[in-house]
Amino acid sequence: MTQVTQDQDLPSWLKLSDEGVTVTLKYKTLISGVLTDKLMMRAPSVMDWRASKVAGNGDYEKQELSLFSSLLGLTEAELLSLKYKDYQRLSAGYFRLVEEDDV
Template identity: 40%
Template structure:
């Protein structure tokens, strides 16, 4: 089984990401972000809002799961945004031994 990074905590329902730098989320400074487990509806809503822009679709989905605005996530450093991405992909992995490379509904063109 792959060891989780120290900045990531997973439960059956959520991934909590320790940010490298505190960031403004919903008008408050936070040092961690929790993503709840996605539903089919979450993915479909993000696809509907950004049907032709994969990066925007991902941002919308992650913001929804974290309960923050997409603009809040845009204010993260790339280091912290990559942590959010990895937290999502670990949370959405089919099996802890087999991390998913791409989330459902967010697959590269051609899949």
């Protein structure tokens, strides 16, 4: 995997690659019956974004939950069970995935 950005530019809990971002959670959480401390979010496609827009039906929060659930391979209930700090980490990871590299 090629690193998209320099590791020193990222917080220690965030690892970015061409395929996506791995976020180390502050609080371990139960996902599909397994206690985990890391989640991998794949890079979104236009189709992911459009599907989440339809699922959100004009509600930005629902759209974001739908998109993050899809990119992480989690159910919405699993996503909602995360501590808010960990959700913020996922959000930061997502924005690293979609921002321009040279900005």
